[in-house]
Amino acid sequence: MTAPKHQVQWFVTGQGAVLQASAPVDDPGARTYVRYEASRPVDLDTLYALEERFATFRARSDKGTGALLVLLGVAAVGVVAGWLVLPWLGVSDDVAGTLLVASAVVLALAFLASAVLPGLVRRHVERMYVDSGLVSAVPRALRRTQAEELVAAPGTAAGHVSLM
Missing domain, CATH: 1.20.58 (Methane Monooxygenase Hydroxylase; Chain G, domain 1)
Structure with a gap:
């Protein structure tokens, strides 16, 4: 098995938006965010099961x-x-x-x-x-500031960081 190259973290906002943050293992500050459209309410356990x-x-x-x-x-x-x-x-x-x-x-x-x-x-x-529960496997890229606002909003659930 190869060494993990990225740190991945899921977020579900209070409004139901699903975000995924990804960063190289050697540079966690270079985080990028994408947003998935949800067709129904999604929780973090569902996203972890999807990852698995x-x-x-x-x-x-x-x-x-x-x-x-x-x-x-x-x-x-x-x-x-x-x-x-x-x-x-x-x-x-x-x-x-x-x-x-x-x-x-x-x-x-x-x-x-x-x-x-x-x-x-x-x-x-x-x-x-x-x-x-996601509309598509193709996410939409978010600007870092927009994503950080969504992550900081009340009701946002942050998942644990997993290595991929």
Whole structure:
């Protein structure tokens, strides 16, 4: 696991606005704020659960991406072996042709998957945010002064700082 790079803190204002503050671990003073629109009242526990679901999904997604890259590499090696290496070594054309065709099919399917998966991942992440009561996974950036006013307003609940 890589070392955390950002400190993240959630805020829910008395009016129901959801803010997220983020800062690099090595420079906590360089805080940036974003605002998520909420479709229903959201509490901090819901936001922590969203954070946890997102981290779990990201870890699974990273493993899947690694597996897809390995599959692409193996298929590319199979294409090269079936097309160039095996015929050069004098292996029968049937074996070389079978390896070439099978590897080319796997390579084509892996490329197709690499084109389709990003959209599926975006939709899944969007669904996680919507299920948590937020309108979208895409926040709106806030000026620091505006965000600090919202955070300082009465009724604002501040969450703990988590490392990501």
